[in-house]
Amino acid sequence: MRALSEFVTRRPWLVLALWGLLALLSAYPASQAPRNLSADPGSLADAESTRVTTLLRERFGEEDTNTALLVTRHDPPLTTPVGQAAYDRLLAGLEDVPGVTRVLAAGAQGAVPTVSEDGRLSLTVAQIPLEEGAAETLARVRAYADRVGGEGLAVRVTGGQAIADDFTEFAESDTKRSEFAALPLTALVLLGVFGALVATGLPLMVGVLSITVAMAGVYGLTRVTEVSTFAQSVITMLGLGAGIDYALLMVSRFREELARDGDSQAAASRTVLTAGRSVLFSGLTVAIAMAALVIPPIAFVRSMGLGGVLAVLLTVLASVTVLPALLALLGERVNSPRILRFPWAQSAGASAAWTALARRVTARPGLAVLLSTLFLLVLALPALNMKTGYAGAWGLTPGVESRDALADVRDLGAGGLLSQFEVILDLGGERYGPDDRARFQGVVEDLRALPGVQTVISPFLTPADLAGDAGSGGTDAIAALSLLTSRSFSEDRTLLRVTVVPDAYLRADQIDPFEGRLRGVLKDSGFQYLLGGAPVGEREFSRALTDALPAAVLTVFAATFVLLMVAFRSLLVPLKSLLMNTLTVGAAYGVVTLVVQGGLFAGPLGIPDDVGVLDSSLPLILFAVLFGLSMDYEIFLLSRVQEEVLRGHPNDEAVVLAVGRTARIITSAALIMFIVFAAFIAGRVVANKSIGLGLAVAVALDATLVRLVLVPAFLKLAGKWNWWLPDWLDRLLPRLRLEH
Structure with missing residues (x-):
């Protein structure tokens, strides 16, 4: 650490030039990153649903199972000649949109x-x-819908x-808006x-x-x-929150050191050795906490973990290199121009009010x-009823086209088209024959x-089923039956396919009961499926x-316990830290569950009351970010103790x-983090709003109730046992001294 402090303070211009070059090289890729992010939750390589998709593609020749639903409002109605003519023009153009392989007209969906x-x-x-090409x-479909939409014909796509x-799109725009607001x-x-x-x-x-360079990564x-898409939100939260947190600590310590002798280079060097x-x-x-996101075997989630680790490491690197280099050059000018003079300005001096509270x-x-402890446990109680899943369109706020259009689909009674179950029945290698027909029809x-x-x-x-409300019948129905037959049998006729359409769009919390009923029938069918x-x-x-x-959780607990044990030469302090951080995370879980899933205060926060579940990645993301950031305040306080x-x-x-x-450092840093996290609550993606809400609540609780009340009280009760470590273990552990 001493070598680093001497290098960055003796060669500040070289350090700044290297960072300037890095920032310049990062600007363009960082600007391109958001449009290359994905909201697809992904799939699991060996999962049952993935195997079904593979079979449909390889054995049934199914290449276009993806659908765009166009919801059209007609004035005059579709039942009038004028309305029908306008709709026919819409269909004719839609079939010519490049990439559209088939169009099913309104009324041709049968049941x-x-x-x-x-x-x-x-x-x-x-x-x-x-x-590819979806x-x-x-x-192109949306652009076409916008072109044909007009007087008497309003088209929305979901x-x-x-x-x-x-x-x-909205995860990117929400993140940018949050940055500008924060x-x-x-x-x-x-x-x-x-x-x-x-x-x-x-x-x-x-x-x-740090955000710019991390986004380039x-x-x-x-x-x-x-x-x-959530990787951008995580990077922004960590880059702004932790970056400003660390810089606040560094600048405060530099001002204290500078006041001693006025030597800016020496003050910057001592700042790196202490606060650094x-x-x-x-x-x-x-x-370490963010690395927990790399554990799930899902590329989508691992990318968030990698992005978070990258953001934190770059933030730390910038804090201990570019910041002290600037401080060494600025010297006393860091205190100019003086705009405000408050007696409680940040310093290492003791605060009479906080000392009295302690x-x-x-x-x-x-x-x-x-x-x-009781208060935090009460806040955590709603988390016992937490339900997680993929919220789909309901994870967006009203006013977003795909969500509003899906509400219309639901009102039509056709919401089940987006919740279809695909069933593959296996004949055990035998070709489908007359003896199988009755059993297949029975299923x-x-x-x-x-x-x-x-x-x-x-x-x-x-044919009547296929004609449905349109009443097309005849040739159209026979052609549809022919197509239906081809989609129902694999090319070698050893696999059968059935598609089950629910009568409504299934929210995440409604999937398991419906799926259970399907599996009950399939298990009794005699087919492998x-x-x-x-x-x-x-x-x-x-x-x-x-x-x-x-x-x-266990990985983070183990790694954090070892780090804190090495830093503070104690067994009780790291154990206490894990327990109290867990209380903070639990309280945040409970509040988010109460608001997003339970609907309490959801309206004022702009959260829809029909989401029903928390995004499945939320518990893991909240744990990783919260546990890591809570340790900031823990280390600030314990290192001083x-x-x-x-x-x-x-x-x-x-x-x-x-x-x-x-206390001044902790509360000021927490206020800044609270602002950064709360800015995300104003977005249109419910998962981002939930993450922002959980982090804002946790930071407020952690920096006040936990660090300034619960931790000091516990340390007083533990007394000398706070710093107990067996002699044999003390000899084995490396020495590390923390100051700020």
């Missing part, structure tokens, strides 16, 4: 209603590519691809803390710099793997621990009779994330002095 009774609302299905085809594209508010807080414009600008610069990741050590250690704990807390530590009839099933697409539909489709894939994805959470103990103060007095000296 699925696609025209309202008054003829003013209709649904048209356009089949588009499943993977986004481009959908963009479907799986449309929902995913809207997620990507930066000026953060600048005001920093101005109040430092009172000087130069000192205010330095933390903001570090945050923006994410762009590189998009070249080799699919990267989640704490920043390095804090960043390492955050990076004395009151430690005077009755048992009561403080009991009441604080279809049993599936059709299940509650919640709107229709079952199979070879046993009649596979069950796939979008609902099954979503459920498998959610379950994989849920199953990965215990391993991620340890420092006071090493100076010879008794444990109780060391706790009081540490709170008095660190």
Whole structure:
């Protein structure tokens, strides 16, 4: 660390030139990264739904199972000659859109209603590519819908691809808006803390710099793997939140050191050796927590973990290199121009008010621990009823086209088109013959009779079924039957296919009961079977994330325990840290569950009341980010307590002095993080809003109730046991000293 401090303070221009070159090279790829991110939750290589998709493509020749749903409002109604003529013109042009392989007109869906009774609302299905070219085809469909829409014909587009594209678009725009909203508010807080414009600008610069370089790294990741749209949100939160946090600590320590002798180079060097050590250690704990996202076997989630680790490491690197280099050059000018002069401006000096609070807390530590713990546990209780899954279009706020159009599809009674289950029946290598027909038809009839099933697409539909409301009959129905037969048998006729359409769009919390009824019929059929489709894939994805959470938690716990044990030469301190951080995470889980799933205060926060579930990645993301960031405040406080103990103060007095000296830093940093996280609540992607809400609540609780009440009270109760470590273990562990 000493070599680094001497290098960055003796060669500041070289350090700044290298960072300037890096920022310049990163600018273009960073700007291109957002458009290459994906909202597709992905799939699991060996999952049942993935095997079904593979069989449909390889054995049934199914290449265009992706659909775009066009919801059209007619005035005059479709039942009038003028309305029908306008609709026919829409169909004619839609069939010519490049990439559209087939168009199913309104009324031609058989048992699925696609025209309202008054003829003013209709649904048209356009089949588009499943993977390559899907986004481009959908963009052309949307552009066409915009062109033909006008007087008497309003067209909106939804479907799986449309929902995913809207997620990507609004996740990007929400993140940019959050940055623009958070930066000026953060600048005001920093101005109040430092009172000087130069000192205010330095933390903001570090945050923006680390985000830019991290997003360039994410762009590189998009070249080799699919990267989640939420990676951008995580990077922005960590880059701004942690970056400003660390810079606040560094600039505060530099101002203190500069006041001693006025030597800017020496002050910057001492800042790296003291505050820089704490920043390095804090960043390492955050990076370990973010690495937990790499554990699930899902590229989509792993990309978020890699992006988070990259953002944290770059933030730490910028904080201990470019920032001290600037400070060494600026010297006393860091305090100019002086705009505000507040007596509580950030410094290492003890605060009388916070010291007095610490004395009151430690005077009755048992009561403080009991009441604080009970309060956090009460907040965490709703998390026991947490339901997770893929919210689909309901994970967007009203006003987004794909969500509003899907609401119309639901009102038509055709929402099940986006929740279709694909059934593959295996004849054990034997070709389908007359003896199999009755058994196959019996399975279809049993599936059709299940509650919640709107229709079952199979070879046993009649021409009347296919004609539906349109009443086309005749040649059209016979042609449709021919197509239906070809889709129902594999090319070698050893596999059978059935598509089950529910009578409504299934939310994540409704998938398991419906799927259970299907599997009950299929198990009794005598056929070997596979069950796939979008609902099954979503459920498998959610379950994989849920199953990965215990391993991620244990990995982070173990690594963090070892790091804290090395840093503070204690067994009790790291154990206490894990328990209290867990309480904070649990409280955040409970509040988010209560708001997003339960609907409490959802309206004022702009969260729809029909989401029903939390995004399946939310518990893991919240745990990783929260656990890492909570350790920042833990290390700020504990390192000062340890420092006071090493100076010879008794444990109780060391706790009081540490709170008095660190509370300003902790509360100021927490206020800044709260602003950054709360800015995301104003977005249009519910998952981002949920993450922002959870992080904002956790930071507020962690920096006040936990660090300034619960931790000091616990340290007072533990007394000398805080710093107990067996002699044999003390000899084995490396030595590390933290100061700030």
